[in-house]
Amino acid sequence: MSIDAIDRRLLAATQAGLPLTPEPYAELGRWLDLGEEEVIDRLASMQARGVIRRIALAPNHDALGLPANGVSVWDVLDSEVERLGPQVGALAFVGHCCLRPRFLPLWPYNLFAMLHGAGREEVEEKRAVIARLLGPACRGQDILYSTRILKKTGMRLKKTEP
Amino acid sequence: MIAWPLPPDTLDETDRRILDALQEGFPLTSRPFAAAGAALGLAEGEMIERIAALREMGAITRFGPFFDAAAMGGDFCLCAMAVPAGRFQEVAALLNRRCEVEHACERSHALNMWFVLAVETADDIDRLATEIESESGLAILRFPELAAFFVGFGVRA
Structure with missing residues (x-):
């Protein structure tokens, strides 16, 4: 699945942000010589196809006071991770949860689960719940707190056509 | 930034x-x-x-469509580097110059620089990571997602 040249121009035009005018889609249309209806239809179609995850605002947590966020990482037996991974992912407080490769000996962890909280104490409580769930199938664990956000823009397209 | x-x-x-x-x-x-x-x-x-x-005032990092590189025919990959303390700002600046670096943050670990590469063509991940490795002189560990276990409703980082 992919996008055509007009879709791409549309995405590129919105990267710096939607125009802050009462009719932003009409304004985008004027920039790109498209009607407002076509702009809305194309954005809706890309959203339906999953090319656009969402149209939304991302707050700058670093500027606003960062709530604690940590990637909890776990070394789970290969024979158990397919069974236990979905159980961790199904915990209501777990954000993104997935299986990733190990890099031994530096990095023995294969299961990643994103945890958020108002403070580190809350994150640690959540981490303890996961540890109990994994039990003896887990041979080691760590948590990596985010100490500074250096860049958070969402994906950006190159300025030139591919 | x-x-x-x-x-x-x-x-x-x-x-x-x-x-x-x-x-x-x-x-x-x-x-x-x-x-x-x-x-x-x-x-x-x-x-x-x-x-x-x-x-x-800088309270917003982005306002508009968020793209999914994989759905566009491209790909994305979580990456990590161990950056010596004295070089941290320099390497952060190097990543910031790349439009394919979607998100970068400092984390409390020997692997202290974590970022996501998002590209429009699937095989560009490796080419790009190799380029950044030679520019920075630092190894990049690639952590592709092998399986997703439910994407929860928690706030994304």
């Missing part, structure tokens, strides 16, 4: 309600600020002015 925390009373309750509400999504209708404002009891003009002010 390294933002310093804004003074705690910079945003009022209404600003925070706007930030919370628009994180969830923004309408695809002719007058979306009016529609989003109506849900919050705010007039269209006030919505626009407040969002403009929030953007101006």
